[in-house]
Amino acid sequence: MRRSDLSWLLALTHLPSISGHEDRVVSFVRDWVGRRNDLRVKADLSGNLWVTQARRSRRAPLYVTAHMDHPGVLVTAVAGRDAEVEFRGGVRSGYFEDASLHFFAPDSDEPVGARLTSYDPATKSGTIHVRRGAVEEGWIGRWAFPSRSLGVKGDRLHAPGCDDLAGVAAALSFLDRARKKDGLGHVGVLLTRAEEVGLVGAIAASRGGSIRDDARLLCLETSRSYAESPIGGGPVVRVGDRLTVFDAELTNRVSEVATRHGKAFPWQRKLMPGGVCEASVFAAYGYASTCICLPLGNYHNMGNLDEVERGAGDATPKPEVISLSDHDGLIRLLLLVAEHLDEPGVDVRSRLEDRFDGAVLERPAG
Secondary structure: OOHHHHHHHHHHHOOOOEOOEOHHHHHHHHHHHHOOOOEEEEEOOOOOEEEEEOOOOOOOOEEEEEEOOOOEEEEEEEEOOEEEEEEEOOOOHHHHOOOEEEEEOOOOOOOEEEEEEEEEOOOOEEEEEEOOOOOOOOOEEEEOOOHHHOEEEOOEEEEOOOOOHHHHHHHHHHHHHHOOOOOOOOEEEEEEOOHHHOOHHHHHHHHOOOOOOOOEEEEEEEEEOEOOEOOOOOOEEEOEOOOOEOOHHHHHHHHHHHHHHOOOOOOEEEOOOOOOOHHHHHHHOOOEEEEEEEEEEOHHHEEOHHHHHOOOOOOEEOOEEEEHHHHHHHHHHHHHHHHHOOOOOOOHHHHHHHHHHOOOOOOOOO
16 A cells, blocks of 8 residues: 555544534545645535546546435533434444544644433434533534554554544545546546435535436445455455345446456355445436445444344444555555456357257247
8 A cells, every 4th residue: 555545544534524514624635635736625505525637538527426415413501511312323222322522623723522311312412521621512522532442553454433434444445546547537526415414415515416327436435344245355345235235237337447457356146235325316317326345343333233232232332444455455456447347248148048049948848
């Protein structure tokens, strides 16, 4: 992994970001693009970011997408050292019991610690008590983790929010390499908002008319790992999610490219039914879309999740975990797809016809 790739990954996965309050990620991306005079960034009416290249291309657009938010807490009202909060994102209710949280002012990286004193899962709202200092309305928060539990440990990154900020980092690393390669002027990046509260940014992008009809979308996710899709097993060509299966032709072409050209690193092809991906949104609006994801441990910061779902473990918030080699493999796979996606692929029907023509069938009885 390049040092720059690791630096961007560490920075982004440690930024506080929740649905509707992705400001720190937006600032990071704008600063990142601003240091590259061959790239452009613009926001659509919903605040999604489109990062494109200054050079022109006649090829159909290829967008790598990721969402900029992560489950977290918003302060909605303050009374002294107590405050009302709203939780945005999907987390099982057991993880909120007496939880420790960190809150951040818009212009500060210093966390203010607080304890969750009540939580109503029906409304996703609750109250907190600030241990020291004060919070203000509009501040955002997340689980509080000891610094010793975070960082790189061998091949694993332990971070407050990999989903989907690791995807954002991979998208930027991919574009940083693609912009220097001949013939890849058609690739860009789409970074969406408010995925964790109903895929809102992806819906807005699909409805807004900014996506060309012939565009292809590769949606990056960090998706809950299962035994059959292990962390460290390589990036996953995801054929579907809990809601739908993705565009068959595009998914198969990505798999073909990986099979033909991706022999230098491991990769997987799996369903990954643990959640709903933005690829389902884009497909529902008629766009060719599929997903490539990173297997994720402690999905949405839910530690011991398998045991909790079986009723046999403690619901303890933990940092999310991904593999650095998986992340590097994802960047490399994206480059291969950008380079080879438009080459002639396997004609499945022709292969089947050849098999049929060469088959010897016995005459049916009677």
